[in-house]
Amino acid sequence: MKNIALKYLRTALNNPAASFRDGQWDSIEQILNRNRVLVVQRTGWGKSMVYFLATKLLREQGAGSTLLISPLLSLMRNQLEAAQRIGITGRTINSTNNEEWEQIQSELASNQVDVLLISPERLANDDFRQNVLANMANNIGLFVIDEAHCISDWGHDFRPDYRRIVRVLQAIPSNVPVLATTATANDRVVNDVRSQLGQNILLQRGSLVRKSLKLQNINMPSPAARMAWLAQIIPTLPGSGIVYTLTQRDAERVTEWLQINSIKAKAYHAGISAREDGNSVKEVLEQQLLNNEIKVLVATVALGMGFDKPDLGFVIHFQRPASVVHYYQQVGRAGRAVDEAYGILLCGEEDDHIADFFIRNAFPPQQHITEILRTLDESNNGLSVPEMQRVLNLRKNQIDKTIKFLTVESPSPITKIGSKWQVTATAAGYEVNQAYVNAITDIRRTEQQQMRDYMEHTGCLMAFLQAALDDPSPTACGQCRSCNPALLLDETYDNDLANRAGLFLRRSYQPLPPRKQWPASNMFTQSLLSGYRIPKEQLAEEGRALSLWRDAGWGQLVAHGKYQTNRFTDELVAACGEMLQAWSPSPAPQWVACIPSLNHPKLVPDFAERLADALGLPFVPCIEKARANSQQKFMENSYQQVRNLDGVFNINLEPKDYQPCLLVDDMIDSGWTFTVASALLRQVGCSAVYPMALALNSPRMD
Template sequence: MTTPDRAEAQAILEQLAGPNAVLRDDQWAAIEALVVERRRALVVQRTGWGKSAVYFIAAKLLRARGHGPTVIVSPLLALMRNQVDAAERAGVHAATINSSNVTDWADVQRRVTAGDLDVLLVSPERLNNPEFRDEVLPALAAGVGLVVVDEAHCVSDWGHDFRPDYRRIRTLIADLGADVPVLATTATANDRVVDDVAGQLGVGGPADQDTLVLRGGLDRESLRLSVVTAGGPAQRAAWIGAHLNELPGSGIVYTLTVAQAHDVAADLRAQGFAVAAYTGSTEAADREQLEADLLANRVKALIATSALGMGFDKPDLGFVIHLGAPSSPIAYYQQVGRAGRSTDSAEVILLPGAEDQDIWRYFASLAFPSEALVRKVIGELSQDRPLSTPALEPLVDLNRSRLEMVLKVLDVDGAVRRVKGGWLGTGQPWTYDEQRYRNLDKLRRAEQQAMLDYQSTDGCRMTFLRAQLNDPRLDAGERCGRCDNCAGARFGAEVDAAATAATRERLMRPGVEIAARRQWPTGLAKLGVELSGRITDGPEAGRVVGRLTDLGWGARLRRLLEEPDQQVPDQVVRAAVAVLAGWDWQARPTAVMGLDSATHPVLIGSLTERLAELGRLTHLGTLRYAPGRRASTAANSAYRVAALQGAWQPPGDLPAGTGPVLLVDDVTDTGWTLTLAARVLRAAGAPQVLPFALASVN
């Protein structure tokens, strides 16, 4: 068997990246360690350095010498699509197993068994799918030629994108033969994350002297970093519209929330720009089409949340704008790293907002729950009869996403096990690592402060980011010479007053539809509530003036709800009337009723009175709380419904001839308060209930 040399690796690189590509010294060092020396390697290199070239070249060289396929654990579908395309260019037979190609799994597994695949890309979630874990994974571990952990910072909950599923990779690695090489790669890891990844995966740790660690400099010579303080939401959105055509090529505009992404995309489209929104709620097929549109420059920009992040590879991406700052400089570096991979210059612009810190606090509130809640999850699982996640949900006060996160962590920790049909308890002792979670909370606060410091620094911005990532190549006093602090501001913060006014008018058009709840949560009988199946006596679809997170009414509504209870302001009444006037209801309401409130009784009461007067509606008063009602603070849908059941006093029979009733509240979150209250009005004789609130949380 011949030993591969650098020339052979160079030839494969040219197939991957074109005839002008040149293999870096560190790329060859990693390939040689994996293929020739069968070692483990940890590669921490900036975005665009060529980490994927290392593992594709190594995979092809290993297959040519009779070794098994390479397994790449990859976090995002966009990354998988790009990598499969890259592999095919080099003659590498690659396939994926992920949530978007379920119908292909059987064929892919057959090709693995038959030895027809050179590379298998697997989403981390697949590693603990019972069928894959029990039937496919053992065969892979026995015959694999190389294991690659891409975006390895996801292993660490000290990193900016921790994913519990990633920790399952250590089980795969533990089952490998001693001579099977392992490669871990990431672009965004500081010292703490590198050490944690090393411990999780057994690569690159200080005790492992046989591991090759390649950690390069993180300067991005093409990026021109700027911070522009352009005022409130309308001014910043208008700033984007005023400057978008000045920016090179096509790019990405990042927002902090889904609502903001849709608001900005709609505003820019109204100005004639070819843009589209891309968020975590975008369907997989639509995401793929939007990525293709950006790659082909059919759009000027995608207006995106962090859902468009790791793995999206457009080498000539000309700019990245952030409308609102991410909560971590490391996450910010990762996102801006999408730009300028193969261009001489790319613009990176941060437009921070006063509301950013409120959004950071909200997302921080979704962190790992208290020990009591976690032990409740463990306690509800038996060791012989599995419970599905939907069946477990009504037994613990956690919403679906947080419950799934807790189960994944407990699975990795050995306290529970995923099987066909759901989850089992293992009976193994488990310790709540309170100190670690406290340290994580402290770290998050420090990162948030660092992001504020980045905005206010008069030093080099690229140096600031590199220091946050503990760049080993950073010299004291180094300056990039390109950012606004080094080379002077390239963009002013001023925005034309007329353009700002037009943007504000578009953003401030009130009215957002809120969908009606159609199905009761499963398992309510376990909480003593005899409701199940479809909801047949609930409200119609409703409306709110705006979302608390949107760019138009968000800030104004937050201020109103945070201030002491007061009479409804005239501008809010006008907005509510505009929403009602544009509501395409099948039957106009004839009456209006307010919901009782512990926090805003004056606000809701006065709004109800004004709507009754202006709309010539029968004022039915307030739907009062029942004595001894339980406050509904639950996060979990089943618990919330149980708390709301019987929460209001029946109002008695409604006046004869009462038609649809407008039901008024201050804020809607899950929709269950309006749903349960509507049932009370329906029981009292309302033929329809039309929910209306000032704001929705999302």
């Protein structure tokens, strides 16, 4: 049997000299013996070969289809191509191929599918559970859980949808072999996975060391300094590689900076468009990196588990990841099949702030849970998510996160009927397990501290990572910053280049596209605004924000002026004048107005008047607050934000034709304040309104 498997391995890899890696055949053999196996092996070891070869052999013995659950459907193309070479037929059911579902179900029913790939989120779909899973349950040949650390509450990448997997396992025959795979699991996670999948599960664990990888840590707090260093060092590095950032905005800015410095770089994150010219943009970017058509892909965690480029020459982290597990998983993409690769960790002043954001937002707060359950309980026939937004001061993503959290509870206090959510009988007595939430949060804080310790570690860096991941035999690598300083990359940077990077950051102006429709029809009862679509003659023009709130560049200075000195500096006045000159809207604004505030009545008018004076334009404080309202930053969704602005502003101008106006505010959150004020200015005859803000306060963190 092993010889047959070896023949298939060589065919799949298109390599007549290929052989099994340590532990691969042992894992396959245990699956053929109908056991449950947990494989913990480094990235690139070949975990996908284990389940594809096991599937091939089981199918030849007459077993049913393999059900493969993975969060990586979009990144499994390479593995599926290898599987096809040995005659394995794979199908996937996901949200992008609805038109194929019926055909795939027919193929499953006639035993023509060897592997069905689904995401864990698919298990939440009632139609899938009833029409596909129920029919497969008694004839599953192999049950595979890819990236199994996601099943653990204690794992770095826990996903609530993975909880449903345990319920599915309980519904299938006990003699069905189960394979769980991961590259990133310490003892705590391994034990938790074992407790959920069965204590009789066999553990196959290998060394995590990657011998070709040269690790180096560089403490460089200033973003401008790090960007200068990247521009200097990346052209000298072998092959192509990845720069990881913690936020989308940093991925875009670092990419643009590298491009300015003649480096072929592309950005990759969750916010990039899904398709362009009929092709998946992410697939195109991945292929460009695989083919070495670009020098570097600047990515967030969206380029996550599953991406495999054996000859990747370097992985650089622009900021410190949240945990050792995150870091090992990402840096371990480099050096899989080359003799020399670099793993460089840069550390910045913003790292803790970003990590704290993710920790604080890991779980829905008790208040959100209470409000949603109460609102659903008070409704007659339940509520859809858009209906909840109308009655709850919660963002859509806050509602979605809370619903997902509640649906995977067992028993769940809510259920979905059609498009509406309703409470169940268990809702009245439901309580969040706060001790559990606190324990997870404490672990995240510990992981954060462990990364700080790694950053300052003076011993072998690879051995530190191995020990942190409970590798049974951590050993000095001989080639990291600590083991062999002679192998280090130069840690200095050119001051002139850093100054240019600082100037680039200060000129990273943010476009403010105009809102074109209200959240719902006829929302206004106290303003002369109506309808659903905003009439063309009431639209604002595209605006600009000088900075991102508290960000490198001008963001810190804006925050200092707003909350410490209660005055924005003349430096910011000059910066906005420079931004307007670079922006050059046409027709140009001929006068300046501003958004009033009862909380800071002098702050913005003082700035707007000084800006108008610097521009040689008149300042006209024509917008008045007609009534007090809540601060917009406390309004969590568009419906609540617009309703909060109804009847708030009066325009103290006689209706007639007015020249274009520059409308100034300090902060922009949702953009609705600018939208309402601009519509009112346009109503009295203003020919164009150009919004300008000092800072945009809506960062994306993925």
